[in-house]
Amino acid sequence: MTVFAGMPNINNATVANDEYEVIGETQWQTLENSGDEQTIKIYGFKHSKLRTALFHTVCILLCGLPYFALAYYPWFNKFKYIKCSLKTADVICVTDAEGLFKTEQVHEIDLNLSNHRDNRLRYFIYQHSRFIWLYDSGIFINVLALNEKVTIGLLMENISGINKRQQNELMKLYGTNSVEVEVKSYWTLFVNEVFNPFYLFQVFSIILWSLDEYYQYASCVFILSTASCMLALYQTKQMSINLHKMAGSTSAFTVTVLRPTRTGREECVVNASRLVPGDVLVLPPDGCVMPCDAMLLTGTCIVNESMLTGESVPVMKGPPCVSPEIYSTEGHKRHTLFAGTHVIQTRFYGNNQVLAKVVRTGFYTAKGELIKSILFPKPFDFQFYKDAVKFVIFMFFIAAIGMGYSVWLYVVRGSHVGTIVLRTLDIITIVVPPALPAAMTAGIVYSQQRLRKNKIFCVSPPRIIICGKLQVMCFDKTGTLTEDGLDFYAVIPSLTEKKFGECVVEVGALPVSSPLVQALASCHSLTSIQGELKGDPLDLKMFEFTQWVLEEPGPENTRYDNLTPAIVKPKPAQGEDLQNLDNYDPFTMEIPYEVGLLRRFHFSSSQQSMGVIARVLGQPQMVYFVKGAPEKVAGMCNPDTLPENFSSVLNEYTSNGFRVIGLAHKKLDRKMKWVDAQRIKRETLECEMVFLGFLVMQNSLKPETTQVIKELHDANMRLIMVTGDNIMTAMSVGRGCSMVQPHQKLVLITVGQQQTTDSRPPLCMEVVGEGCPPKLSIDAYVLALEGKTWAVIRTHYPEWMPAILSRGMIFGRFGPDQKTQLVTALQGEELIVGMCGDGANDCGALKAAHVGISLSEADASVAAPFTSQEQNIRCVKLLALEGRCALSTSFAIFKYMALYSLIQFFSILILYNFYSILGNNQFLYIDLVLTTLLALSLGRAGPGPALTRQSPPVSLVALASILPLVMQVSLVLFMQIAAVYLLYEQTWFKPTQAEQILKWENTVIFIVTAFQYLIMACVYAKGWPFRQPFCANYYMVITLFTQAVFVIILLLCPWDGLANYMEVEVMKTTDKDQTMFRIYLLLIPVLHLILAIGIEASLSNSEKFSRVARIVRRRCGKKEEAGGDAARPLWPPHDRALVC
Structure with a gap:
């Protein structure tokens, strides 16, 4: 059922029950809109000439008033139609979760798919999402669902692309690859504007005043209203033009794709607007702007994704290894090139091409979803x-x-x-x-x-008022509360005696050939662009500490040798002491000391680590280096290689606000070849590793942070930190900036060992700094937890969610989707929630919050109501x-x-x-x-x-x-x-x-x-x-x-x-x-x-009335409160079966 293994089989498409629900005889149906998690209801209707004629007759008899009403009450359109089943409907009435109503026409076209019996395609388009009719199932589904179960192995099977006939038919199914935003004419905008009840009432008033000979004021109001209307039209037009420019046009340029032939494959130049899922793109060596979402099949790319993520640092992307894993653009970001991002450079070996398979087009791309979030913002009630x-x-x-x-x-x-x-x-x-x-x-x-x-710039002025009632403010940590960059502090090597050595602040104190130095020099995603190293700031600081150099293969290196990797090597002054090299031979002194980087496993938020397969020149076997979250790295290592004071040293540094990175290595089988290294799974490598030590980085608070946090606290605003960083570091920063008050105690909630598969995982609670469970009332504590604990509580302990949402303050190791979940959950408690972040991993939370404040100037920030050019949280106070x-x-x-x-x-x-x-x-x-x-x-x-x-x-x-x-x-x-x-x-x-x-x-x-x-x-x-x-x-x-x-x-x-x-x-x-x-x-x-x-x-004075109301409620509702307290779970919980 996918375009990647052939043509999609619409007849046999199956749909998960939790996403699409059919009620009754398919006269109406509930389904999920793409891009957001909003549920919509659709109803089937047919055109009726008689009803339409009666409707227009009534409108004429009522002087056209119903036509005006249609602008704000579109559900009146239902009177023109006859209700029927979805199967026979030619009009679909859509109602969203907010009760907003819209009608969409059902289109029918010929579709000549080899496995599609009816040769007809029925579909309707709602908010730029296409919903197609499944004849066998008797329901509509989002066309995106056709490819939601495709595996990475299936994607990488066919690299010859699709033929022209298949492309034409798939274009009928998926539509054109376009995210163009319509720029409406002034006349259309004028008609929409004057149908506003405000302007209609003004027109009525002006006519009335004129009849009453009140000409002066009528003229003034007419002039002011006309000027206001013209200004509103101009601003709306300019916003449409700016959004249109941001969306761009895919019909303005061409791309190269592969087409299968009888003898193999050939290159073909097509207009970018004709791309469909299944096309194979040939990416040029000098880069390009991506017209769609595509997964890399071969080669590597250096990509600037600031347009989408706000992250100005270029990232390196490569192809995934073949596996039965289900592919998703979100879960496989490091292998996916997103529409609108700029591919700065592509790299290949020999005569191989850099290929990418199209997986999403048009408004289904990441850029398209961003444009839709702006065109159809989530409504809010105030x-x-x-x-x-x-x-x-x-x-x-x-x-x-x-x-x-x-x-x-x-x-x-x-x-x-x-x-x-x-x-x-x-x-x-x-x-x-x-x-x-x-x-x-x-x-x-x-x-x-x-x-x-x-x-501070605002794209949604009505939200300024909402800032006045902010109750909860969530902050990202890195780049928001703390400086964006990291400063090197020290390296702590692990000794063979199962303990840590002394802190090392100069690389000269470490043997140049030690695995720890090799790991520091090779385990990164740095790349050279125009002679300058680019990459993650942490990687840059780490590599600068080693004082090594990075050399990458250019066209002259790869023309004849397919296996020339990037290499890192010490500067000549460091390369003299080679006494500890394995298999050292004095007759081979002319062999330079270099480490080749054969394959990189890039960092991802979900895995919290990155790795690289490397080989020291002259050595008989490859080595796998890994760096990442210390807890994650420790789980990959042989326990015998971990220092006995691992946890205490880690806690010592993280509790003082340092960012700690774990390092480990593993020698691979001598029989492993280059081809094997390109195919091996990461999970196979990340076990029985040897722990090497800690890399300690210093992440200082921004100068404005502490004072602003104090002022927000004094304003009775609840503050939350939600970050992807280590929970201990987050708690330390929370203490350091006074987010956690001196009199408050932090309770860290973790997940204990599950006893049986049927039981709920126990929750472990510990007062940070005291090492004991909490004994007092919850009022004396604030809570801290990690993303995995959040997931367990949401699934197994929903009864504790109110306590978590009311007392949670530090949330560490949270992924982008979990940040959005937290914001949405807080809103579910009837709270006005704000979110402030730099935009890199916060776009979802920024869009979900009532008040989203982006500290990024990237285009992604337009999805947030507010953008601050000053990169600090002073904007929150303002x-x-x-x-x-x-x-x-x-x-x-x-x-x-x-x-x-x-x-x-x-x-x-x-x-x-x-x-x-x-x-x-x-x-x-x-x-x-x-x-x-x-x-x-x-x-x-x-x-x-x-x-x-x-x-x-x-x-x-x-x-x-x-x-x-x-x-x-x-x-x-x-x-x-x-x-x-x-x-x-x-x-x-x-x-x-x-x-x-x-x-x-x-x-x-x-x-x-x-x-x-x-x-x-x-x-x-x-x-x-x-x-x-x-x-x-x-x-x-x-x-x-x-x-x-x-x-x-x-x-x-x-x-x-x-x-x-x-x-x-x-x-x-x-x-x-x-x-x-x-x-x-x-x-x-x-x-x-x-x-x-x-x-x-x-x-x-509202405070006086609030106090009186509280006294009245307290006196009149004691029994109800007692009953509520009896029904509310105790906190902290005392059930030893659930709490460790």
Whole structure:
């Protein structure tokens, strides 16, 4: 069932039950989307001409409104179709895990495969993934599943490629090899943009204001909305263009592939977009950019994978040995060339070609999956956004009440229908202001600008707010908390007396011909590129210590000799002492002392080691050297060769933050030839080895690490280290940077020896530094564990996962997939999780986290919302500060806009009662000048100077938010009524029932409400603790001062021209009663300001409400808590059958 042994057999394809589930009579099905682990449901439908005609008829009768609804509610499309089985469906309706709905067309084409009976291919494409129909099984499967069980041996069988007919048919099956991103036209983007409810509501408001002759504000909103829309279109277009450039085009260049012929094979040049799985690529000697994912068959390659991994160090890749092992791109990275990566150089022996077999194409490649993760990001829910929607709906409900009241009022008065409609619809635009979304983004926009000045770039601005509620922050170690490079510290040789020797810091202290020096000089993946050594920083430091040189074969070396390897040799000054060489003969002094590197087994995260088969020139047998994690290397060695103090010496160095590498060697059988060395399995070599010693490297903390960790701790943020490094080193770094607090004890959880195959592996717990099991409550400890322990707990001890997730702090020896698992598990506990890493092995975790921060400038970092050009964790603190500031600002602006709406709502209803309404110039001043300037000034507030333990509130419907808001609304209404009451108490005032704007009721309400807008802005401009102090926001201070002066002038001494323009009563200097009334009226805003600040200061403290809520829950729910404690497993566990 694979293209690599012939043509895929679609009829007999089998699918694992845990991946594809068929329910009922195949009318619907669940399956997994590729690239992510999201489950989707698909339903079968058929087109119905009658239903389609009825649907369009209803849309026309409803003035096209359903068409607009389709943009946000695509499930309405189901009304056009008839439900049917998947077998007969011509439309597939897809629903993802988030409930999002989409319809996809089923395509049918001819497919002439030799083992495909029906000669028809049915498929649909969803998010660039192709799902094909299995006729025998009666289900759809991802086309990627056809090759998921292919073995390495099967891949390496046929190196002659496929013929042209097979390529054409396979192109029908897999599609073209393209990851091109469509750049939509401005018109298409415009149509998608204007279907946004926000813009539709603005269009409705502009039409309504124009009918009400409110032309000035309607024109301003139209201009601003048009500019905003054009800017959004431009930004969207630019993002599409940038993504399109990043994806590149495979149709722009050609590649060389092999085609089988009757006499053998021939080279053929084809367009890269026509590559299919099964093609055999011929890689040029001077390198290329890979157009697909391919597995190396022959030769070696030097590859720069920074585009995908963020790792700037080139890596060497070679072909795997033939084995029945199942091939996977993730598990066999060292043998796989990934699409988009740059092959710098290829190397071969003699006239052999460097060949690679295509295994994935198009959006199924690693690059394609990266592009898909950007095109279809994982949706996230944030309480603030959900509450904002609920609040807007509630405001519509209030508007409905106001509309009902105004209709009743004007009907009773016998007003014209047109007037009733205009005045009623006005209520909607007042209660739900069209400027609300724009105002709420002000804080985010300003935060993004400040982040950019700090060299932190954001591709998802809404996530800035989420930074304000970060609860858990995960850090990679190397390159994130510690320096990227390693410094050589010492070599500790193992002596024959089963003990370690003295630390060696100079290579001259070791015999140049000793196996330890040979291992240090040969066990690496270094390569020479343009005369400069390139490779892993650890390998570079190790090789520099030996003071040897590396010589690699060039074309002149390999043209006639197929077996010329790379060699390492000491510099001439070191090569004099050869007394300890085996089989030394004085007559052969002319033979140079060189070590040939015959085959390298590259380092992998899963194996935690690397090895090399080498041969000392003149020696009769080959030697296998290995270096890697000390625990891993110890397991390969003969126990008799391990020093008795192996564990204590290892713990001594790792607990002090050093990185320790184990070294070992093994002499191979003299009968082993070069061909045997290229075929032998690694597992065969890695046993009964001789331990050589430790290589100790120093990995120092970055200067900023400790201070930032302390500040994050003080901010009540939980910190986690998740690294692929040794657990002891990780714990030492955790102590060194104060991630583990001085008063906390570390409990190391390991897996004990399994007694029987049926029993669960026991967990061993030890307090680090004390050597005894934990005895106290879990509150006194934090936990540390390795990746293998994590895997055992997930599988055998799921009941302990909550304790691990709540108290785990140090996670060592974690692979890339386990990092992602940890982040996802923490999110499953309803926590807001961040991840900070350099991008090398963290891409999955960075994408999965709510807040992913990449310290890499590679293209892979665009899959993370944030990228920092400063390579340290200071960016985490800055993001937390800006996030809290943006969240607090958005919260304040939302409440201010809500109060602004209700202030105007009350004032309009009061004026309706007195046969008046605000004038157009009054509306214009309030809507465009006063509230707009104040909302923008509110957004200008910068972040506070330091992080605090308290975090901003996130829920708009929490008691701490609702209660002060209700009190403020009540106070607003009371003050407006009090002002009118004060007016009616004046002896000189004579009310009229004439429908007009210029009257005392209007003037009083307009002046008082103008002050109320200023008061509410002042109340919500509170700085501490999440924003700068009020006085530091110069924009707000200037705006409040100038507008307050202007309103006071309108109240106390407006000149005739100003009074006429603003449609307020003119000041009569001869009337002392009116003058005193204006002074008394000024006291109402003063009293309002004092009461409003008091309400906010006393009732809006979320911490107070949280404490009260905890007390209430504690008193009312003791029985429930007791029951919960009884059901919760004890920690630490005391079952000796499970714990050692």
